[in-house]
Amino acid sequence: MTPRRIVLDTNVCLDLFVFGDPRCAALRDALDRGVVAAVTREDCRDEWLAVLEYARLGLDDAARETGRALYDRYVTPFVAIDAVPALPRCGDPDDQKFLELAATAGAKVLFSRDAELLRLSRRTSRDHGFAVVTPETWGSPHASL
Structure with a gap:
């Protein structure tokens, strides 16, 4: 089965890769099982790396490195x-x-x-054939994603 291509915005990446938000558990599981394949482009990844450095997030070096590594593990350049x-x-x-990434990446x-x-x-x-939804929608029994 070919995984569904998805895009994760920066805040969702924070929830998934830094904070382990339980509302993203079903989405994280889908990423782990290869049901979905997340894509990025250079400017989206650059934003991710910049956000990891925001002092207001209170991340230490280990948390930033983990966030970078998980992003690069789960999100493929497109x-x-x-x-x-x-x-x-x-x-x-x-x-x-x-929006541009979602449209051009299909x-x-x-x-x-x-x-x-x-x-x-x-x-x-x-x-354009793509929905914009919150991550907990993935685990919803009523979702048609």
């Missing part, structure tokens, strides 16, 4: 060969890259907690 389609504009321009889902991204899910599902 290089788009197609032009970025006309996508809805995210209210937070810094998050537009995640992802089925963009996992996020960002209200600006989540607000666009109906349009991205209808017009």
Whole structure:
């Protein structure tokens, strides 16, 4: 079975790879079992590395290294060969890259907690073939992901 391609925004990566948020347990299990395959691109990974350095997170060197290693273990670089389609504009321009990645990588889902991204899910599902949902949606019995 071919894994479903997904995109993880930075906050979801924090939940998965640094804080071990139990709301992400089903998604983490899907990553472990190869049911889903997370992809990234250079600017998304750069944001991840920068966020790991934020003092307000209170991460020590070991936590940052673990976060980097888990990200690199579970998230594969993707290089788009197609032009970025006309996508809805995210209210937070810094998050537009995640929409672009999901569209160009053929992802089925963009996992996020960002209200600006989540607000666009109906349009991205209808017009671009991917949903924007919270990570706990993966484990929901009503989810059609």
